[in-house]
Amino acid sequence: MPFWLALLTAAAGGVALDTGFPDKSIWPVTFLGIALVLVSVIGRRAPGAFLIGLVGGFSFWGVHIIWLTLYLGPIPWLALAILQALFFALGASLIAVVYARARRVWPGTRIRLVMLPIVIAGLWTAREAITAVWPEGGFSWGRVVFSQSESPYASLVAWIGFSGVSFVMVWLVAFLIELARVSAVASTTRAVWAATAIVATLAMPAWYAPTEGSSRIAAVQGNTDASLFSQRAAGDVLSDQTAETLKIIDQKVDMVVWPENGSDLDPARSAQASKQLDYLSGKMNAPFIVGTITNPSQNTYYNTSLLWAAGRGSIDHYDKRHPVPFAEYMPARAFFRAIVPDLVDLVTRDYSKGTTDTVFDVNGVIAGISICFDITDDAVARDMVHDGAQVILAQTNNADFGKTDENLQQLAIARLRAVETGRSVVNISTVGTSAIIAPDGSTIASIPPYEAGSMISDVPLATQETPAMLLGSGIELLVSGLGLAGFALSLFAGRSPRRAQRKAPRAS
Structure with a gap:
């Protein structure tokens, strides 16, 4: 297509990609978005595809994370959207190279129908996998699988994990595009193959998530303005959490879960916080899992979850594994301060990365602990399950x-994580959206956003690992490796004979 049309197509593709995510949640449109992006780079050279991918990537990321501007303004949003768009553009360039050389690398129609979609999907998945962990711990928010929390493809994550489902989604689109491009196959045959491919991606039955008993869990949403720029007084978050917990003080539960930053006073340093938690835990005869900020030594801070029991204090703790760069710590502070000092100074302290294990033993129930962005980290999820987690407590602060869409996007990730791990997830926020999610992804209980409330439910426990957990990162490495190997083959074996002849050494 003409270059100007390719740019418009990629831009439309980025918007369509976002439409599949919450809160619009029109999940089939994600497939349309993938198709528009892929079609826009077919027939382009790598530099042109890079520019097209940059437009498509910024179109997607600019809309997808617009919530960053609410308190932080346009600069952090623009910087992150551009960074992610650059990665998107690089992936588009690699895909364009494979498309351009596919007929020489795989000259037969049938072999090309098999190999080309695998390589295209592998490259897309590799780009998602790399940006999920790098730089500075990565940002995995926009993986296409995250648009499918309420689609038939959600159950597939229990079998092949997040990267596996991203691969399947892109493979299906790439296969249908290539099927439409070939002329050597009869129309009827193409229709049959297309229908077969769609059915095949949906044919895997849902993983039967066996459960073993339950734990009665209370989760409390105090609905406090716990945002970075809140004018609240010290102790206000603790007071609101306490007030809401007092409403269920007579309930018999096995544990009570508060959100990230549920106590804005560190109970280890605040007599007020320690006294209130002791009182609540004693009256309910149940341990509390409480988010707070700890400062174990000078200039060392952790975003921490405490396991608190009356009369015993903190009997275990988890320090957040994945603090968020430019929010919870500032990489290269001196460098960025020279550019945007006002924004850098908003991050007043640098949280350290946690090194604790990922579970609490709560009176015999092994609970995996996830703090906010941890829920997006595949490695943290695997560690929780391998450490024996029977349920996942996902504490967050979305204030x-x-x-905006952010809290719904995070809840969608938590829902998929429940299916992937085969574990119930208690997703509890300071302000919402909070929900208890069963291992099959269904909602057991919820609290509306920006309303104080609590959830009390008998939450199913599980110990059996799903295939996705048993395979670990194997699927991701396999499909990414296939994509990168196919690109290398296209790069070296796909050169035209005339060009290769020009570069051949002359005979003496």
């Missing part, structure tokens, strides 16, 4: 993002 910085107001009534």
